[in-house]
Amino acid sequence: MSKLRRYLPIFEWLPGYGREELASDGLAGLIVAIMLVPQGMAYALLAGLPPEVGLYASIVPLVFYGVLGSSRALAVGPVAIVSLMVASTLGELHAGGSAGYLSGAILLAFLSGAILLGMGLARLGFLVNFLSHPVISGFSSAAALVIGFSQLKYLLGIDIPRTHLITETIGHAVSQIGQTNLVTFGIAATSLTILLVFKTRLAGWLAALGVARGHAQVLAKAGPLVAVFLTTMAVWLLGLDQSAGVMIVADIPSGLPPLAAPGFDMALIQELFPAAALIALVGFLESVSVAKSLASKRRQKVDANQELIALGAANIGASFTGGYPVAGGFGRSLVNFTAGAVTPLASIITAGLIAITVLFLTPLIYFLPQATLAAIIVIAVFDLIDVKALRDAWAYNRADAASLMVTFAAVLSVGVELGIVFGAALSIALYLWRTSRPHMAEVGRVGETEHFRNVLRHKVTTDPKVLMVRVDESLYFANTAYLEDALLARVSERPEIEHLVLIMSAVNFIDASALESLERMIERLRNAGVTLHLAEVKGPVMDRLDRVSFLQELGKGRVFLSTHEASDALSGGARIRAA
């Protein structure tokens, strides 16, 4: 039973489930469903897929996640960035709307699901930690721009070829601005206005009118519903699709999603695999950060590996029911949480309501203008553009700011997939670069205390015969040559030095390359008449040195417990004040 619980979190909450929870989850499920219908269709269009694919991806995946997920509030379904990545992957292979395009999207869902599931079973959830915040921030901001501009064609009713280069998109838009369909643009402008007002003002107005804060916040999320209702009615009543050429959602096949296995074409699988891995990673990253931030508000726990399994199952579920890759969406999960979802049953209720929609309600959205869906996307992704993150990073640490900017630029110039890979590689390279040139500080005694500090920052006393250097980094292959050169240079500059004490308080490990380098250094220093000593070696580091003959190689050199002890033993009374 405990094993079952571990893999099926549903057994944790289902036994104690009662009426109160059901009311709460029911309301949240309804609100998310109302939000998800237009959003799902909009993101499917963004991915270059028919709108119903977005709805299909909002049924079975939600049920699977509800049973397996460890987060109580994550709302799974189509999300903007993953949709963009699907479009950018498949856009290179197939014309939008072709049968190959759709089956490619289904295969992507299966592959990323299988990758997520495999990572979860292999407990590889930690891999996501190797994407740094600046890289994620640069990636999201750039992706949001790409997504936003990709909607220009729907907002203006003009024809812009799909491209990942934002400059090309803008160029096309400018050159065809004369062909703008003014009615379409009017619908878009109205939708944008409604969405913005709901998003930024309505809660305040309602609060001023005395509506309870919680209710006001939920009502403020109804912007998409209102925009969809008003613009659909306008198109229907005025016949704008016929008279003004406004593009509408039109016929959506009614009935439940088709149940079919994805087509397993080995060549295509090989071709799509890298993109599927990136989609899996990015989708997981978005989901797990949302889930963690919501869980911490209610002191619940999210298990990254269980999330991998649940999202994997959700994606595989999508692939068998005509859907495309899904993830936990930020905005939607926040609505779910705010609206009162207490268990994943809320998601299952959402799924049920979406199923009812595709079964019976598709005629109601026949006249829904695509411009309205585009407006919903634009407003949703606008929040992803994070200028503050760049400003903060710039103020704090230029290397982080560089990662952010390079990722941003790479996504815009070479595309979403390569862009994030490039950013991640750069952030790792910058870390390696930093650790390959460790900070070293010569230290001296502070007054008559037992404290030793950097001679450049503090007023300390030193002994010209004893050089005491604190190395502020673990010793490993990438920094041994630097360390060796720097220390030997210091020694050769000051011939009066007889002892070199390496203070190891910040050295957390010494790898085999660094060990060799230290042994070589002992030898070279000995030739120069200098004895190498160590001080403040940590327990785990000392344990390893004890395993090999290093302590014998030290010869006359000693290992001191503290810098103070080293100084007393090597300098005796002789001390002079540092300049």
Add this chain to the structure above:
Amino acid sequence: MSKLRRYLPIFEWLPGYGREELASDGLAGLIVAIMLVPQGMAYALLAGLPPEVGLYASIVPLVFYGVLGSSRALAVGPVAIVSLMVASTLGELHAGGSAGYLSGAILLAFLSGAILLGMGLARLGFLVNFLSHPVISGFSSAAALVIGFSQLKYLLGIDIPRTHLITETIGHAVSQIGQTNLVTFGIAATSLTILLVFKTRLAGWLAALGVARGHAQVLAKAGPLVAVFLTTMAVWLLGLDQSAGVMIVADIPSGLPPLAAPGFDMALIQELFPAAALIALVGFLESVSVAKSLASKRRQKVDANQELIALGAANIGASFTGGYPVAGGFGRSLVNFTAGAVTPLASIITAGLIAITVLFLTPLIYFLPQATLAAIIVIAVFDLIDVKALRDAWAYNRADAASLMVTFAAVLSVGVELGIVFGAALSIALYLWRTSRPHMAEVGRVGETEHFRNVLRHKVTTDPKVLMVRVDESLYFANTAYLEDALLARVSERPEIEHLVLIMSAVNFIDASALESLERMIERLRNAGVTLHLAEVKGPVMDRLDRVSFLQELGKGRVFLSTHEASDALSGGARIRAA
């Protein structure tokens, strides 16, 4: 002038050059030339090239290196591992011996020369530090095995197709063992015996006879010359090439190397570029480690970036004079050094002697058996197999041993180029993995001192309301999630905790991701009624924290200079002894 000196080290030693130096360099140059003639031809054959290409690569490159190199003893020319990499790169593109194969080798020399030169001008010499010792050791051992077995066909006089898979080579050899040319095998066995005796015994015997140690060491290097002389005479006098089918070097075009620009075919350049970059890196690595180890014996300095420039020029020189990629060879440089080379003029003298050889002496080596050259290669690469490195790494650190073994296995199973890339990536991944799960120690006070140590390793006193944790790693994106989870788990397990003190003595920097994580942690701890404090924050880390609003976010939390101070302030008198 000082700028000229910086880029042309020849101006450092030429002005003070005298007779004594000339005598010393002359002798060393002669000895290296005698060694280089058979070795150069042997390595060219290993690379799948005509023997004269190895001689051509031993003239102009040596002169260029002599003028530009910062090492006084490095002997440049064809080397085993680079030759193997040339063979493995070109073997996939062309049949051995074809015109395309030769022009490919020349282009590889040009490309790796250009890459080295570019890296030198961009001062990228540090890049080589990212190859760890275990990776280099695993790579060299595996490459030596591949090289050794590739010579079986020459040693046995049978036909084995070129392959990078050692198992296939052995399989072919076993299945054709019946076709062994016994005379060839006899020549090989004789050569191997001569080489082994000279290498392992002769110096001892001569010393016992009273020969001076230095002379004995130089004479012991004459093994290849003796083997070449005896086996060539035997083939010539007995007509073994005709009567017994012994493969010989045969006609070598006499005259200086052809002066011609390499063919610049853009498609081929793109194809060869990655391999050229690896050849450049490996060649540079071998050269610079030899140069550094020799320089340190005479207290001279080697400038890695200058070496890049000199080796780049040497390779470009090779490509314009019919040669193939060169590097500083280990054995040859040691001979040069031992024989008394004091300046790079020794190399220039060697080059002159090799030029005389190709002009006038090629008829003398007409009957030189290929089996003898193969024996020279086998004995030369045998030293590269380093079992002790594995044993040492295994004893010291399993992660290093794993890098070594994986690199070794990868070179043998997927080839030299991919193998070293894989090994390097693995060693970096292992480092990142290690730093992503930092060691954390809860500390307590040792007796009544100001020292605080790990509660698990020492007898210390702690206060149940104050949790003091030392984090033994810099905080960066890959370990923030781990740290956050681990610290919050400790706090939630012990509800009596009111203060969490992070001891930052081993934290050398905090990147932007970790800063965000700390800020999130302050908030989460505050919700749990726990205040976060810092202690022993290093100067550079504190400087950065001061730049942003972090210290305000700490709220009631404080930054203590020492753990002792934190303990005094937070615990007052209350202390209990740890279990």
